[in-house]
Amino acid sequence: MSSGEKYTAAAYGIVFLTILVYVVIIAAKLSRLERETAELAELARSRRTDV
Amino acid sequence: MSYLSDVLTLARKDLRLELRARDTLPAMLLFVVSILVVFHFALPAGADDDAARGLLWIALVFTALLGLARAWAPERESNALEGLVLAPIDRSAIWLGKAVAVFVFLAAVEVVALLAFAAFFAPVDGATILGVLLADIGICAVGTLLAAMAAASRTRELILPLLFLPLAIPLVVGGVGASIAPDPGGYLGFLALYDALFSILCWASFEYVVTE
């Protein structure tokens, strides 16, 4: 591979990597949201049984 | 012209406070002379006058920052800003009054700074003085507003340079250009353009910085 090819691959790779990092962030956020909604569902369930 | 008299009253109040307390002005003076002395040791022996003129602008910007960090201190310490905002005056007058007061301090310090620079490094020409005056307008207009923003934040003095320096880059370009270019007209025009644009923006938006 010539150096020009390497740099071009690196430039496109960085864009790709940025989007992958974004996927990781979204994944972390999703799992947090899952945890929170589970807590809230639990809370709602216990409330229903209380009444 | 009640707007203008409001502005002058507010500016006069700041000047009188400073004359009584003498907090900021001596600090700025000492700072600018110290920094010029530091620059003497930072410049290698072969450096020409243009390099020194570039450093002069760094000294001026940082001295201005020192003054701006204290700009809203009187209001903050006595919680007077809320009162001012509620007072029956146009809110932009509060900004303009403060900017005028800061301008007076800065100009006073710069008289000494330019004299010291001329004595230590290189002669100062008319274009430089005009450039400094024009840059001061921009520094005071933008800096006063940013200082009001910083005063609302938790990190106050820490954040002001971060907010101010990117906005000061065009002023440094215009100022350095005016000091060293053989034909400074374009740079002075650019400084005037900066002043006009940002003064209007600050004048129109200050109200939102101090109200909810």
Next chain:
Amino acid sequence: MSTSSPSNRVPFIAAAAAALVGLAIVFAFFVAPEDADQGISQRIFYFHVPIALTAYACFGWGALKALLLLWKKEERYDLESYVAIHQGTIFGAMTLLTGSIWAKASWGHWWVWDSKQLVLFLVLFLFYSAYFMLRFSIEEGPRRANISAVYALFGVVLIPVSFLAIRLAEDFIHPTTFTRDGPQMTGTMFLTFCIAWVAITTLAYALYRVELVGKRLDENLRELREALTA
């Protein structure tokens, strides 16, 4: 939050972005001819420049939402303005990185002060990084929304002013030794560029909408929690 706008179009926008970016990559590497002067590294241009243009668009969009916030005082504009500027800063960082690689490939240095666009992006990157510092050191509320909005408006004035300043500075810092002329683009090259531009813009818009969905979800959840624990 009662003002949430419909999010059911988000998957469609994201799918369109994916398809367009795929098409742009195919065009950039297989359809567009090789540049005679710069060789393969010229192909960085097809992503670098659209990313830069998109970053400007994000900053502009953020400032527009900021203006709407100050004008109409609706809370949702604060979030929209913030998300747009966040997006713009990420795209700005990508511009700096790809631009730096391009500089290394064409001129042998990781950073060239001669490239006006790169210098401008560095200034903007610093400016908008300070935006986040400012925003996160003010208590949440209308005051923070207002201050963030005013700062965002400063940004759109700073962009042309800085650009002018950087052009002026070139005269005394050092004369330009090599210029990057607007590449002499052939028809196919220009088509590739346009496809890439549309693709990146759609991608940015999709990411913007996804971020907004997430942030609104957070807010709704917080409200729900308050209602349940009250």
